[in-house]
Every structure is written in C-alpha cells, then in structure tokens.
Amino acid sequence: MADKEWQTDEDRMIARLLAHRDVITWVIKRLKSEGISCERTTGNNSSGDILYYKTEDEPRVKEVIREINFKYNRK
DSSP states (O other): OTTOOOSSHHHHHHHHHHHHHHHHHHHHHHHHHTTOOEEEOOSOOTTOSEEEOOGGGHHHHHHHHHHHHHHHSOO
8 A cells, every 4th residue: 555656645545544444344353253342433532443342351352453463564
C-alpha cells in the first residue's frame, strides 16, 4: 500500500480506512474463534476499535494483538 501512487489524497485515505476496517474484522474473528466475546465499537470511540466484555480476557486479547503485530510489522 505504501508504494502505490494515488491519484488523490482521498484515494489514499479510503485505502487506509478499508485496510483498517478489514484488520479489525479479522482480529474480531480471531478473538471470537478463541471464545472471547467481543464486538466492534462505533462513533470513533476513543477507547479503541474492539470492545471485549470480560476483564479476564484482557491478557489473551493483548497477546493476540502482540502476535499479529510481531508477525506482520517486522522490518
């Protein structure tokens, strides 16, 4: 995505938003597959993009995010 030449600034913003939407959807599916009850937030929630309900799930949620981050953001 970073190497693409965009025709407009709007095209770039749209591509970033679509990628963000898809990543959040993917993470939610992954969490649900592990039995973690969660959903997408709305209204530009300042607390984040994913709401999970049980505080005891927090360590696993963070671990899943770290795993994904490590796998896809290594340089």
